[in-house]
Amino acid sequence: MNTITANPSYKLELAASPHVHSRWSTKQAMWLVLAAILPMVISAVVFFGLYQLLIIIVSVGFCVGTEAAVKAVRKRKISIGDGSAVITGLLLALILPPNFSLSSTAIGAIVSIGIGKEIFGGLGYNIFNPALVGRAFLQAAFPVPMTTWSQPNYAVDSISSATPLSAIKFDKVSTELSNLFLGNVGGSLGETSAIAVLLGGIFLIVIGVVNWRVPVSMTLGVIIFGGIFWLLDPAIYPNPLFHIFAGGFLVGALFMATDWVTSPLYGKGMWIFGAGIALVLVLIRLFGGLPEGVMYSILFMNAFVPLINRYTKPRIFGKEK
Amino acid sequence: MSFLNKIKTFQGGVHPEEYKELTENLPFEIMPDPKRVIVPLSQHIGAPASVKVKKKDEVKKGQLLADQEGFISSPIYSPVSGKVVDVHLEPTASGFPQNSIVIDSIESEEEIRFEQLDPKTITAEEIRERVRLAGIVGQGGAAFPTYVKLTPPADKNIDCVILNGCECEPYLTRDYRFMLERSEDLITGLKLIMKALGVSKGAIGIEDNKPKAIEKLTKLCMNEENISVVSLKTKYPQGAEKMLIKAVLNREVPPGKLPLDVGVVIQNIGTALAINDAVCKGEPQITAALTVSGFGIKQPKNLIVKVGTPLSDVLDYCGGVKDNAAKVVVGGPMMGVAQYDFSAPVMKATSGILILTESEINAHEETPCLRCGKCIEVCPLNLTPTKLARYSQLEKLEEAEQLGITVCMECGTCAFVCPANIPLVQWIRLGKKRVLQIQRERKAS
Numbered sequence: 001m002n003t004i005t006a007n008p009s010y011k012l013e014l015a016a017s018p019h020v021h022s023r024w025s026t027k028q029a030m031w032l033v034l035a036a037i038l039p040m041v042i043s044a045v046v047f048f049g050l051y052q053l054l055i056i057i058v059s060v061g062f063c064v065g066t067e068a069a070v071k072a073v074r075k076r077k078i079s080i081g082d083g084s085a086v087i088t089g090l091l092l093a094l095i096l097p098p099n100f101s102l103s104s105t106a107i108g109a110i111v112s113i114g115i116g117k118e119i120f121g122g123l124g125y126n127i128f129n130p131a132l133v134g135r136a137f138l139q140a141a142f143p144v145p146m147t148t149w150s151q152p153n154y155a156v157d158s159i160s161s162a163t164p165l166s167a168i169k170f171d172k173v174s175t176e177l178s179n180l181f182l183g184n185v186g187g188s189l190g191e192t193s194a195i196a197v198l199l200g201g202i203f204l205i206v207i208g209v210v211n212w213r214v215p216v217s218m219t220l221g222v223i224i225f226g227g228i229f230w231l232l233d234p235a236i237y238p239n240p241l242f243h244i245f246a247g248g249f250l251v252g253a254l255f256m257a258t259d260w261v262t263s264p265l266y267g268k269g270m271w272i273f274g275a276g277i278a279l280v281l282v283l284i285r286l287f288g289g290l291p292e293g294v295m296y297s298i299l300f301m302n303a304f305v306p307l308i309n310r311y312t313k314p315r316i317f318g319k320e321k
Numbered sequence: 322m323s324f325l326n327k328i329k330t331f332q333g334g335v336h337p338e339e340y341k342e343l344t345e346n347l348p349f350e351i352m353p354d355p356k357r358v359i360v361p362l363s364q365h366i367g368a369p370a371s372v373k374v375k376k377k378d379e380v381k382k383g384q385l386l387a388d389q390e391g392f393i394s395s396p397i398y399s400p401v402s403g404k405v406v407d408v409h410l411e412p413t414a415s416g417f418p419q420n421s422i423v424i425d426s427i428e429s430e431e432e433i434r435f436e437q438l439d440p441k442t443i444t445a446e447e448i449r450e451r452v453r454l455a456g457i458v459g460q461g462g463a464a465f466p467t468y469v470k471l472t473p474p475a476d477k478n479i480d481c482v483i484l485n486g487c488e489c490e491p492y493l494t495r496d497y498r499f500m501l502e503r504s505e506d507l508i509t510g511l512k513l514i515m516k517a518l519g520v521s522k523g524a525i526g527i528e529d530n531k532p533k534a535i536e537k538l539t540k541l542c543m544n545e546e547n548i549s550v551v552s553l554k555t556k557y558p559q560g561a562e563k564m565l566i567k568a569v570l571n572r573e574v575p576p577g578k579l580p581l582d583v584g585v586v587i588q589n590i591g592t593a594l595a596i597n598d599a600v601c602k603g604e605p606q607i608t609a610a611l612t613v614s615g616f617g618i619k620q621p622k623n624l625i626v627k628v629g630t631p632l633s634d635v636l637d638y639c640g641g642v643k644d645n646a647a648k649v650v651v652g653g654p655m656m657g658v659a660q661y662d663f664s665a666p667v668m669k670a671t672s673g674i675l676i677l678t679e680s681e682i683n684a685h686e687e688t689p690c691l692r693c694g695k696c697i698e699v700c701p702l703n704l705t706p707t708k709l710a711r712y713s714q715l716e717k718l719e720e721a722e723q724l725g726i727t728v729c730m731e732c733g734t735c736a737f738v739c740p741a742n743i744p745l746v747q748w749i750r751l752g753k754k755r756v757l758q759i760q761r762e763r764k765a766s
Contacts, residue, residue: 013648013682014661016747018733020337020491020654020681024695024740026688082688124689124741211694260693265705267698316725317563317702318575 029209030083036200036209037090037255040190047152048098052189058102060089062109070118084123088112091131091255094190095248095295096138098150104142108134128302129262132295139295149186163187164246166291168238175246191248201254213270214263215253219244221278229286237286249281252294262302269305269312276301328529330554331564333701335734337491337557337655339530340681343614343621345494348502351625352638354401354426358629359411359666360386361419365458366465367393374422378405383433383605386422389453395466395669396456398605400627401426412662414632414651414671421666424629435603440509443600448517455599456606456669460591461485461560462652464670467592471517473581480584482515483569484593486527486534487553487560490653492614493673496590498623499610500527500534503594504541506601510593511548513600518586523548526569530555557655558732562587564701576728591672609671613639617646617676626667633663635674642676650675655733688741696735696745702728706735710745713752722756729753 044052067085071078080086092112096105112134120126139146149163163186164175175185185192204210226240243249257263257277264273277297284293363369370387374380380399387397403426411421435454438447453468473479484507488496500507507525515523525542527535529552539550553559553568563574565587572583580587588596591610598604607628614621619640626635632651636642642649650657651665651674696706704725712721729749736745 012646012659012661014659015648016744016750017650017657017659017731018655018737018746019648019650019657019659019675019677020737021683021685021742022335022337022738023683024738025685025742026691026740027685029693029740079688122689124691211698260691263692265692265694265697265707313705313724314697314703316576316704316728317567318573318578320575 026082030087032207032209033087033204033255034083034090036204037087037094037190039196039199040094040193040251041090043193043196044094044098044189047192048150048189049153051099052093054102055096055100055105055189056090056093058105059093059096059109060086062106063089063092063113066110066113067118070114071122076122079123082123085113088117088130088134091190092134095131095135095188095251097146097148098189101142101145104138104145107141108138111137124261126261127305128299129256129259132256132299132302135295136299151186152192163291164242165285168242168246169285169291175242185246188248188251191251194245194250197250197254201250204254204258210254210258211263211267211270213267214258214274217271217274218249218253218257218278218281221275222249222282225279225282229282243282243285247285247292248294252277252298256294257298257301262305264305264308264312266309266312266314268314269308272308272312273301273305276304328554329551329568330556330559331567331701333699333703333734334556334558334564335699335737336555337737338681339555340492340614341494341497341530343492344612344623345497347494347498347621347623349498349610349623349625352627352630352635354627355630355634356426357406357631358400358403358424358426358627359421359631359664360397360400360424360629361411361413361421361666361668362387362397363419364397364464364628364668364670365395366463367391367395369420370394370397372408372420372422374405374408376405376407379403380405380424381431381433382429383607389456393466393469395458396454396605397422398456398607399424400607400629402429402431403427412665414658414660414665414668416658435599435605437603438600440513440597440600443513443516445517445519448513448596448600451599452517452596455595455604457592457595457599458606458669460589460595460670460672461587462656462670462672464668467588467596470586470588471514473518473586477581478584479518479520479581479586481522481524481570481586482511482518482520483565483585483587484511484523484525485560485562485565485587485589486525486531486538487565488531488590489528489555489557489560490655490657490673491557492675493612493653494614494623495610495612495672497531497534499590499594500531500538504537506597507538507590507593508541508545508548509601510595510597511588513596514586514588514593515547520586521547524551524569525549526551526553526559526565528553528555528559557737558701558730558734561701561730561732563730576725606669609667609669611635611667611671612673613675614673615646615650615676616678616681617643617649619643628669629666631664631666632660632674635667636663636676643678645678646676647679648677648682650677654681655737656731685742687743690741690743693740695738695740699734699738701732701734702730704729706745706749707739707743709752710743710748713748713755716755718752718756718759721752722759726753726756727760
């Protein structure tokens with residue numbers, strides 16, 4: 001007889017249903033995000049030079065190191081394999097100004113993981129986007145280097161050391177959309193080239209890692225809120241397309257606000273979250289003291305996520321409306 | 322926005338790898354009687370049947386072994402002719418041992434059947450009585466006594482019978498083969514159900530991955546004014562009662578209510594055929610139809626076997642298992658039960674035996690929840706599986722109750738997609754059990 005019962009050497013798994021699993025895994029999703037970040041890394045090197053690779057390496061190294069250190073102190077399993085610290089490191093580097101100091105980068109990385117993530121209990125428990133926490137800390141600690149912008153390698157005009165957003169805010173100089181799109185403008189490492197950001201971001205949406213609702217609601221929100229002011233007075237306020245392609249909007253919409261851990265759970269909540277970010281962003285950009293507001297608007301709305309989740313629970317199937 | 326969806330379906334759900342190609346083109350084979358059958362007394366929801374035979378009794382095929390005990394229960398008949406060895410506890414596929422009648426079979430042509438009835442002249446009362454007497458239970462997996470479903474309370478206004486031909490579980494092709502091989506009998510079965518309930522509207526819901534079955538049944542129903550064949554989108558769990566009713570009739574069964582409450586009775590394909598056989602051929606339910614499949618079995622098959630046949634006999638008949646078998650499941654891969662003892666018998670409602678290998682299971686390490694929301698996106702009942710599982714784990718049962726843990730039907734869609742591979746269904750099942758216990762105590766006090 002050729003039965004299982006007659007052959008005790010069979011080792012069979014016993015587990016609750018379901019007995020099959022989809023291709024999705026945390027690790028795989030993280031690697032796909034890493035792949036999606038790659039075009040931004042390339043555009044950073046192309047437009048700002050090889051030194052930027054050092055910033056990226058330092059940022060990633062210190063993020064991974066901090067996570068390992070915290071886990072060791074807390075006697076928890078080392079979780080580097082999930083790739084999330086690498087992503088935080090990459091994203092932090094990509095939202096720093098070109099040629100930023102390496103020691104400050106290291107500090108930012110330590111804060112990102114230490115304060116932004118591990119203090120809450122590690123991956124899955126943090127409230128704020130870790131990379132943005134690190135950047136907010138650096139912005140407060142080193143305000144001048146954080147707003148010193150190098151010219152990209154192929155700059156055609158000489159609005160020296162300015163980003164398109166500060167140019168329009170302080171000097172009332174607008175930047176060509178085509179330059180914004182390709183990346184031939186001043187700005188953070190990863191945000192200069194809209195095309196590189198979109199390439200990775202759309203990839204993530206198509207394969208289903210990133211929910212489309214957040215980027216779409218942010219974009220629509222900016223078009224509506226920015227558009228209202230632009231229609232009121234086009235001479236003072238930039239057109240909404242400028243808002244979308246200038247500065248960190250696309251990086252924020254596709255890579256920061258969409259962070260699984262720190263964005264809402266439910267579809268309706270995602271719309272509220274995205275629209276909220278857009279509103280705060282437009283207000284900061286148009287009326288705040290800073291030229292850029294993506295970071296603060298996302299961090300601000302991160303704080304509301306638990307509340308949004310509480311009030312956007314979907315109707316249980318069959319329950320009265 | 323239902324007018325935008327051309328293909329009828331529900332919201333949420335997933336599309337696991339189907340693997341139906343392993344068995345979909347294999348006609349049913351009738352497996353010879355096993356040497357020994359083990360017939361559990363409780364093959365249905367409700368009270369176990371009460372034993373009517375004793376050790377050393379000679380029994381004939383089709384003879385009553387154990388009778389119905391109360392309203393929600395079902396009688397059990399001998400699947401073979403033979404001699405009762407004993408009545409004692411035996412393992413079952415549910416994981417819990419049960420009192421079972423063990424019979425050693427002898428070769429014999431003798432068989433006891435009921436009187437054959439004419440489906441054209443039979444009355445509603447006669448149909449119900451025959452279904453009860455024949456010990457028919459629902460073939461969809463829950464094994465609810467069918468005659469109870471055909472006896473709705475007088476205040477419920479039933480207007481539609483739906484035959485569930487979705488077979489949305491991967492691998493299983495039993496219902497598909499039935500629809501192809503026994504289409505006429507199926508329609509007769511449906512008509513009998515409609516007659517028993519006094520309903521004039523009947524529908525057969527079939528997922529659109531079975532075009533041949535849809536075509537064949539549509540052709541047969543051309544002249545049936547009251548029966549329609551409805552093509553549904555292929556998506557798991559389309560065959561869940563609530564999802565099926567939503568897709569076919571656009572009605573929603575409220576939490577805690579039954580299809581009866583929205584005027585619908587659903588029957589499985591296999592159940593309709595068992596009803597047909599009980600009425601037209603006088604057969605009690607002593608066989609089960611099942612799909613034996615998976616990459617770990619040497620010869621996948623669609624089989625008709627005697628109730629009580631040990632799983633190991635069935636696996637042997639299918640050429641045995643391969644060396645890379647990793648898990649054996651009775652039922653479908655999404656809702657079935659993993660097995661550890663292969664002397665457990667096939668029961669009335671057994672729909673499949675799957676031998677899965679690692680490559681199909683696709684398991685990976687459990688990581689913390691990242692709140693990606695995939696479980697919420699796919700939950701057909703709009704629940705929040707990640708939170709329900711978490712509350713269950715932390716024993717925050719009140720919160721779990723408020724979030725609707727008792728609504729969960731354990732379809733497994735959430736755990737299937739979870740990138741963190743959290744055993745969501747396992748936690749929710751545990752929490753649900755505890756919450757139901759609390760609710761019962763609350764009611765009692």
